[in-house]
Amino acid sequence: MDYVFCVRSIKNGAFGDEPGATHFLKVPAGKSPDPAHKIAKSTWFKEVQQIARHGPQDNGPVGDVLIYVHGFNTPQDVMMERHRNLRAGLEAQGYEGAVISFDWPCASTALNYLEDRTDAKMTAIRLVDEGIAAFAAIQRPDCRINVHLMAHSMGSYVVREAFDDADDRPGVAAHSWSVSQVILCGADISAGSLEDGNAKSSSLYRHCVRLTNYFNPFDDVLSLSNVKRVGVAPRAGRVGAPANVPRKAVNVNVGNWYDARKANFGGVKSAPHTFYFYDPDFLRDVLFTLRGDIDRKLIPGRAMGSEGNLVLLP
Incomplete structure (x- = not known):
């Protein structure tokens, strides 16, 4: 079974491309999300918590939940x-926690970029309200669940906007909520927005332990010449974050x-942009990042690059 929380509308008995209510889904193996997969929110969280729990029992169980946020x-x-x-x-590399997905409304065409970006912003806040803050609210002294995020492409925009919007609302800001690791892959956000002191990312940094930005200079989807995108600012998923980032940021x-x-990756569509999901060896580095018990510079397979960024060695 796979666990998804979906904020798409329902039309003619199927999920559509527009914003809708929040649905907590338990999706059978090999199936795509369907409204019939909806279960009670309390049951969904209980089952995810149970899957997430692992580790020695002497000091009480701990656990990990990784929330995947897809792109446009x-x-x-x-x-x-x-x-x-x-x-x-991740499980093949030794990960013992849960992996869930936040499914925000997007169309199935690249020409819908601008509308998808609007829908992303409209529904982003529910990533915090229905996911991160909800996990924080059910923490118990005898079971601590570490929540992590892995966002791809425009999913990075969803995450950034979700954190920013949550901090702008007194009711949410007053509650204690945070995540451990934030991982961006092929991030479709401006590189400059990740610099230290930038208002767009200040909330993101405030509510995480570490942010790791994986970027690929060969990513043609994020090229400035790609007319399916909007704007001219270099993207963090192609050129990396700028040099002046907070200490908790890792490039x-x-x-x-x-x-x-x-x-x-010959059969993978837009491989320079999407290979992250199809390379088991790359996920070994992600697992080291999630565990967080080795310094960023000492993770096996990494070296310091000539421009001050860490480099994943081939």
Whole structure:
């Protein structure tokens, strides 16, 4: 079973491309999300918590929940394929927690970029309200669940806007909520928005322990010449974050890593932008990041690059 919380509308008995109510789904193996998969919110959280729990029992169980946030132009079947690849790949490397997905409304065409971006902003806050803050609210002294985020492409925009909007609302800001690791892959946000002191990302940094930005200079989807996108600011998923980022931010250049393995992704659509879900070895680095018990510079397979960024070695 796979666990998804979905904020899409329902039309003619199926999920659509517009914002709707929040649905907590328990999706059978091999299936795409369907309204019939909805279960009670309390049951959903209880089952996810149970899957998340692991570790020694002497000091009480702990656990991990990784929330995957997809990008634009991601149909639900593709979202589930990447969700399952992510979960299976991490488990193969030794991950023992839960992987869930936040399914925000987007269309199945790249030409819908601007509308998807609008829908992303409209529904982003529910990532905090219905997910992160909800997990924080059910924490118990005998079971601490670490919540992590892994956002791809425009999903990084969803995460950034969700944190910013939550801090702007007194009712939410007054409650204690945070995440451990935030992981951005192929982030479709401006590189400059991640710099230290930038108002757009200040809330994101405030509510996480560490932010890791994986970027690929070969990412043609994030090229400035790609007319399906909007704006001209260089994207963090292609050029990395600027040099003046907070100490908790980590830039990891995966360009040489991808280039050495690109022959493995011949059947993957937009591979320079999406290979992250189809490379089990890359997910080993992600697991080290989630565990957080090794300094960023000492994670095996990383080296310091010539421009001050960490580089994932091929």
